[in-house]
Amino acid sequence: xxxxNNLSKRYGPKVAVKGISFEVRKGEIVGFLGPNGAGxxxxxxxxxxxxxxxxxxxAIAGFDVLDDAIxxxxxxxxxxxxxxxxxxxxxxxxxxxVYELKKxxxxxxxxxxxICSRVGLTNMRSRLIKNLSKGYKQRVGxxxxxxGDPDVLILDEPTVGLDPNQIIEIRNLISSLAETHTVILSxxxxxxxxxxxxxxxxxxxxxxxxxxxxxNLVTNAEGAMSYVAEIEGxxxxxxxxxxxxxxxxxxxxxGENTYVIKACEGADIRSAVFLAVAQNNLKLGSFTKMQSxxxxxxxxxxxxxxxxx
Amino acid sequence: xxxxxxxxxxxxxxNGIGYVYCAVFALVMNLFYYLNSITMxxxxxxxxxxxxxxxxxxxxxxxxxxxWSEEKKQKTDQLLLTAPVTTMDIVLGKFWAAxxxxxxxxxxxxxYPILSIIYGTPEPAITIGNYIAVIxxxxxxxxxxxxxxxxxxxxxxxxxxxxxxxxxFFFLNLIFESTDIDIIxxxxxxxxxxxxxxxxxxxxxxxxxxxxxxxxxxLFLFFTSRVVDKRRWS
Numbered sequence: 001x002x003x004x005n006n007l008s009k010r011y012g013p014k015v016a017v018k019g020i021s022f023e024v025r026k027g028e029i030v031g032f033l034g035p036n037g038a039g040x041x042x043x044x045x046x047x048x049x050x051x052x053x054x055x056x057x058x059a060i061a062g063f064d065v066l067d068d069a070i071x072x073x074x075x076x077x078x079x080x081x082x083x084x085x086x087x088x089x090x091x092x093x094x095x096x097x098v099y100e101l102k103k104x105x106x107x108x109x110x111x112x113x114x115i116c117s118r119v120g121l122t123n124m125r126s127r128l129i130k131n132l133s134k135g136y137k138q139r140v141g142x143x144x145x146x147x148g149d150p151d152v153l154i155l156d157e158p159t160v161g162l163d164p165n166q167i168i169e170i171r172n173l174i175s176s177l178a179e180t181h182t183v184i185l186s187x188x189x190x191x192x193x194x195x196x197x198x199x200x201x202x203x204x205x206x207x208x209x210x211x212x213x214x215x216n217l218v219t220n221a222e223g224a225m226s227y228v229a230e231i232e233g234x235x236x237x238x239x240x241x242x243x244x245x246x247x248x249x250x251x252x253x254x255g256e257n258t259y260v261i262k263a264c265e266g267a268d269i270r271s272a273v274f275l276a277v278a279q280n281n282l283k284l285g286s287f288t289k290m291q292s293x294x295x296x297x298x299x300x301x302x303x304x305x306x307x308x309x
Numbered sequence: 310x311x312x313x314x315x316x317x318x319x320x321x322x323x324n325g326i327g328y329v330y331c332a333v334f335a336l337v338m339n340l341f342y343y344l345n346s347i348t349m350x351x352x353x354x355x356x357x358x359x360x361x362x363x364x365x366x367x368x369x370x371x372x373x374x375x376x377w378s379e380e381k382k383q384k385t386d387q388l389l390l391t392a393p394v395t396t397m398d399i400v401l402g403k404f405w406a407a408x409x410x411x412x413x414x415x416x417x418x419x420x421y422p423i424l425s426i427i428y429g430t431p432e433p434a435i436t437i438g439n440y441i442a443v444i445x446x447x448x449x450x451x452x453x454x455x456x457x458x459x460x461x462x463x464x465x466x467x468x469x470x471x472x473x474x475x476x477x478f479f480f481l482n483l484i485f486e487s488t489d490i491d492i493i494x495x496x497x498x499x500x501x502x503x504x505x506x507x508x509x510x511x512x513x514x515x516x517x518x519x520x521x522x523x524x525x526x527x528l529f530l531f532f533t534s535r536v537v538d539k540r541r542w543s
Contacts, residue, residue, distance in 0.1 A: 045387075049541075050391050052541040070395065074393040082384045086316070086320065089319070089320075089323075097312055098388070100312035101313065102392055102393060
């Protein structure tokens with residue numbers, strides 16, 4: 001549905017996107033993740049034809065965004081970072097305008113009603129946009145993207161400015177859209193990606209640093225497992241015991257009676273640790289696997305060279 | 310194009326610019342009409358078209374100055390430029406909406422020919438010729454002003470640039486009138502709005518004058534769409 005090939009974008013001497021390539025199949029929800037200024041919005045702007053690429057190509061539903069611009073844009077619903085609203089119009093007037101602008105084919109009245117009830121705007125339709133709260137403005141922005149039922153939805157930080165309840169509503173909405181649409185959404189909120197997306201593309205400094213499912217990303221990135229063990233006793237006595245276990249790579253004390261044990265890659269050291277502790281008459285208080293969170297993965301991927309988290 | 314045309318027209322009359330434009334236009338015209346025709350008993354009202362052309366040099370740039378800068382400021386250009394329409398469609402929609410506001414303001418001056426039919430000696434051919442000339446000139450003014458608005462994000466700069474360019478086009482032949490180099494004077498006179506308009510004013514209707522105004526309009530509409538498109542590449 002979306003195909004990006006070696007895409008790059010320069011702003012004068014600054015290279016914002018450095019030759020990225022990826023493909024999104026029909027029905028996928030892809031989270032576009034990266035710190036501020038990583039090139040997320042630029043990539044989305046190129047995809048929607050708002051900006052032109054400096055190199056490489058992008059195609060939506062088989063139409064090149066440059067050569068077949070109008071046809072490609074017909075398949076896109078786009079919510080930019082700042083919703084593109086005319087403040088002097090009411091919600092109804094605005095959505096009607098977008099309906100005509102996109103030359104939508106759906107029966108007008110029903111289509112707009114459906115969209116308004118989907119994003120929770122039904123009671124706001126006669127209000128002037130400038131009088132709406134930020135959350136409602138964001139909903140109008142999302143409604144606008146849905147008009148004409150485009151195959152591809154490109155949402156730039158769709159939940160910014162919403163309250164926690166609205167965030168959940170909008171996430172559910174996006175999840176429900178995925179059945180019939182292809183969605184790319186950018187965000188820097190990690191829990192959002194976990195909640196909504198199956199696949200994540202992490203972009204940093206204009207380059208793709210990871211492109212995988214959420215689960216794979218967490219497991220692969222961490223590689224070797226670490227455990228936290230609470231063992232009573234003298235550390236001089238305990239550390240050699242633990243170090244002698246096969247598959248243990250490193251042991252570091254972490255507070256009183258607590259040790260972080262790092263296993264070699266692929267080794268399962270759990271039962272060996274229990275056995276060793278018991279055989280040496282030491283008391284094991286607790287033993288837990290250290291959770292590698294997406295946050296840690298994200299920080300590692302986007303901070304390369306700096307301290308591991 | 311119709312969607313943009315309708316929205317623009319709607320916005321002229323919700324944010325008040327359309328009303329203010331029509332009011333100021335009518336005020337200026339009526340003031341001159343009062344001074345010349347009512348207090349001085351001048352029977353012909355055709356001088357009003359000269360004043361109109363000069364007043365429009367200042368009024369149209371003010372009406373048009375927000376037309377692109379506002380889109381950029383509110384980021385609504387992202388909606389327009391990612392919609393399945395060509396840039397020229399957007400430019401034309403904005404052009405016709407402004408034209409429409411101008412025609413509304415122009416219709417307010419129809420009172421003068423009506424009064425002249427009742428109380429004076431009407432000159433129907435020249436009057437119609439003048440109206441056509443003013444409409445053609447307004448098209449060129451609007452196209453040039455829209456172009457200037459697409460160049461800069463500052464409304465003030467856009468208005469001043471438009472006024473400057475329009476004045477230059479208007480008075481081109483006067484500026485170069487005294488030059489010794491014949492070819493420059495001829496080119497200046499060829500490009501000047503005044504030279505073209507004088508023909509209409511005198512009741513001469515020539516196709517080349519019509520083509521002149523229409524070319525000027527089309528040229529600047531084309532430039533505008535190029536400038537807007539070029540921004541995608543910056």
